[in-house]
Amino acid sequence: MRVWAQSRLVQKLLRGTSATIAVFTLVLFVASTSQPASAFPAFARKYGLRCSACHESWPMLNYFGQKFKDNGYQLMNDRDAPIWQNPGYWPVAFRFTPFWSRESTNKVQVDTGEGTSGLQRITTTGFNYGGLDILSGGTLEKNISFLFVPSSDELGAFHFESANVRFNNLLHSPWLNVKVGKFELDSFISEKRTLTLSGAGGGYQLFHFVPVGDGNIFAQLGDNQLGVEWMGHSMDDRTRISAAVFSSTDGNPDVGYGQNSYSAFFAASHAFSAGKLGVQRIGGYALIGQAATSFLTQNGGDPIPGSGTGNKSFSRVGFEALFYLGPKLDVQVFTQHGSDNAWFGACYGDVFDTGCNNTDGVLPDGARNPTWNGAFVETHFVWNPQFTIIQRSEWVRMSQQAFADTPSNLGNIDTYVFGYRYNPFMTSRAGFAFHNEFSWFRQRGGAPDGTDLSTNSLMAGFDFVF
Amino acid sequence: MRVIQSVYGFAGVLGLILAGGFTVSAQDVPDVGPHPPQPMRAMESHIGNVTGHAKDGKMNFRRYCAGCHGDLGDGNGENAQWIDPKPRDFTIATFKCRSTPTGTLPTDQDLYNSIGRGFTNSNMPIWNTFSPQQRADLVAYIKTFSARWEKEKAGDVIKIPPEPPVTLESIAHGKALFTKLECWKCHGPQGKGDGPSASTLTDSKDQPIRPYNFADGRDDSRFKCGSTNQDIYKIFMTGVDGTPMPSFADVIQPNDAWDLVHFLRTLQIHRHSKENEVLAAAHGVIPPYVEKQENNPAPAAQPENKPPSSGGH
Numbered sequence: 001m002r003v004w005a006q007s008r009l010v011q012k013l014l015r016g017t018s019a020t021i022a023v024f025t026l027v028l029f030v031a032s033t034s035q036p037a038s039a040f041p042a043f044a045r046k047y048g049l050r051c052s053a054c055h056e057s058w059p060m061l062n063y064f065g066q067k068f069k070d071n072g073y074q075l076m077n078d079r080d081a082p083i084w085q086n087p088g089y090w091p092v093a094f095r096f097t098p099f100w101s102r103e104s105t106n107k108v109q110v111d112t113g114e115g116t117s118g119l120q121r122i123t124t125t126g127f128n129y130g131g132l133d134i135l136s137g138g139t140l141e142k143n144i145s146f147l148f149v150p151s152s153d154e155l156g157a158f159h160f161e162s163a164n165v166r167f168n169n170l171l172h173s174p175w176l177n178v179k180v181g182k183f184e185l186d187s188f189i190s191e192k193r194t195l196t197l198s199g200a201g202g203g204y205q206l207f208h209f210v211p212v213g214d215g216n217i218f219a220q221l222g223d224n225q226l227g228v229e230w231m232g233h234s235m236d237d238r239t240r241i242s243a244a245v246f247s248s249t250d251g252n253p254d255v256g257y258g259q260n261s262y263s264a265f266f267a268a269s270h271a272f273s274a275g276k277l278g279v280q281r282i283g284g285y286a287l288i289g290q291a292a293t294s295f296l297t298q299n300g301g302d303p304i305p306g307s308g309t310g311n312k313s314f315s316r317v318g319f320e321a322l323f324y325l326g327p328k329l330d331v332q333v334f335t336q337h338g339s340d341n342a343w344f345g346a347c348y349g350d351v352f353d354t355g356c357n358n359t360d361g362v363l364p365d366g367a368r369n370p371t372w373n374g375a376f377v378e379t380h381f382v383w384n385p386q387f388t389i390i391q392r393s394e395w396v397r398m399s400q401q402a403f404a405d406t407p408s409n410l411g412n413i414d415t416y417v418f419g420y421r422y423n424p425f426m427t428s429r430a431g432f433a434f435h436n437e438f439s440w441f442r443q444r445g446g447a448p449d450g451t452d453l454s455t456n457s458l459m460a461g462f463d464f465v466f
Numbered sequence: 467m468r469v470i471q472s473v474y475g476f477a478g479v480l481g482l483i484l485a486g487g488f489t490v491s492a493q494d495v496p497d498v499g500p501h502p503p504q505p506m507r508a509m510e511s512h513i514g515n516v517t518g519h520a521k522d523g524k525m526n527f528r529r530y531c532a533g534c535h536g537d538l539g540d541g542n543g544e545n546a547q548w549i550d551p552k553p554r555d556f557t558i559a560t561f562k563c564r565s566t567p568t569g570t571l572p573t574d575q576d577l578y579n580s581i582g583r584g585f586t587n588s589n590m591p592i593w594n595t596f597s598p599q600q601r602a603d604l605v606a607y608i609k610t611f612s613a614r615w616e617k618e619k620a621g622d623v624i625k626i627p628p629e630p631p632v633t634l635e636s637i638a639h640g641k642a643l644f645t646k647l648e649c650w651k652c653h654g655p656q657g658k659g660d661g662p663s664a665s666t667l668t669d670s671k672d673q674p675i676r677p678y679n680f681a682d683g684r685d686d687s688r689f690k691c692g693s694t695n696q697d698i699y700k701i702f703m704t705g706v707d708g709t710p711m712p713s714f715a716d717v718i719q720p721n722d723a724w725d726l727v728h729f730l731r732t733l734q735i736h737r738h739s740k741e742n743e744v745l746a747a748a749h750g751v752i753p754p755y756v757e758k759q760e761n762n763p764a765p766a767a768q769p770e771n772k773p774p775s776s777g778g779h
Contacts, residue, residue: 047589047591048533048534048545048548048589049533049534049545049589050532050533052529053530062595064530064591066595067594067595068591075584075591075592077584077587077591077592172686235594236594274597275597276599278599278600279595327525327600384525427533
């Protein structure tokens, strides 16, 4: 729920409705503390391995955990099939996060008198909790695995974050694995497994970025998608490659707005040993797709599901890397060049947002493809397997606005996050972490008056999975 | 006077008893109380041109290994009670997979290979995601758990002669050896791990242990200590220390061992192999083995303790 809620909220925020701004940070934070498809003590129980065996610091995977995932949640030791398990074993885990937080937004439009309003900083503190993730996954038989993640928001509204089945090692080859259903795109830097939780810094901006006034809501990198994926890897997982085709519905079932159009995601990476420094991984990805920009309507303007026409294209491409600088320090680097078709940039496509929903079918004069570049660098200092210090800096810069008269920096984002995560104990039965984090977010021109909007979050809480 | 003598006598007996008691007590009472932490042995490992250092392996041992093998390396991690077979106890420095004779320490390369290969049919994963340096560091750290590594050197690596061609005769000889050496008593006549002794087997720590089931083998099958014919050969000649699987180095000749390897491959009836191709060409029938004339003028009969049948089904 977090990801979808975030992407919608970001869009609304950018369109400057004051009510949305007022609740932006709090809601975003509450939503962002739910991180589906994360650490999975059911696997630890099944195999008798500590969380640290698969996770750098849960939920972030280390190389062994990535290989386990790429093998279809199998260790490949001939004990993977459920028949080897105690009949009482149940492949289910739960994750929940109670916390205290302080959220502050610099420019919120507030009423100041009859018919007048002004901008004011709003700061909110209080106790809260994130949603509940129910994680169920494992093997149905040797080389047939599944993942099923019902996930709720903090109010208990459930959706299915993941629901897929995977056929592994077809023809006895690790290069032939096929997954069908709703799944996370195969970027080895995973937002689902990020170590950050706070409202302003919990997610990766680049996984959801949409330019101001852009109507492309169809395929965000950070959202789980509905489709089919082929994935292959070397025996030691040093080389990984994948390709996925999915509906341009941003992972939402039973919606008509993106049906009849498809997107594709490609990823490849290679890891190599660098002596004392450790194993380094570098790779690249490309998300390309197309989606409708206009719809037939009924009842005076309601879009008719499945009636989308005028497919236009979009793309997100970039490099990603994971560098180890010795046993305790690693750095993730992620870059992106994004581009949307001019029709999206002119606010076509978003069938939900009445504030930015062009339907007249005419491309405004001078409209052009909005493009942007971005990157983040995330550093983890693993003092020991129980204590990890986290830092992330992220920047998004528009390189071309949809219209020439738009300020060139409108929508640019800077985000900085700093925190730590401490696991008081480390077993194969449950994960428990004290999490403390501060984050700061700024978007150029994001405030209602066209100036910069900034928010910051401070959170402290307990993240547990069992 | 008698009273005094009695007193002296009683005192003497009592003194002896007490002295004995104290002596016994001094011997039996353990060294209770906290011990100062022992400094880590500065152990190294040498894998090719990579040198592993124990101090650098400690964190990864704790992260990846200690849950089963225990922080003290004694095989008593918190998960050990749930695991079958039990994790290795590094404090006794007895290792299953070696290239060295039975009873000797393995080479660093042996331990390095074991980490990267994992152990099939156990909870020990394939840890091949480590860098060579990380694996070498872990090997060095594992060696800190037993003083044997300070007092002894690894055994000499056994020599593996080139594998002779697979023939029906070599398979037949291997079958005869399988019978003669009573492999079937544990591994079963068809290699299914269901021999008459199978249910009674325990390892050196009295934990139940199962013999390998050859019949389940597929194309991707592995043995505990590898997957190649050379690995099987090595298992015969080095034994699997800590288990009932002995070394046959003093019992059979190298060529005999290769014949046994060829026969064992035919027990993996679902596996594509040269051995099964040869057997299929003979319509799946392994002929009785006949000793060569120059070695033994008398035709060899099947051993007396012949199992119901073995192989070639």
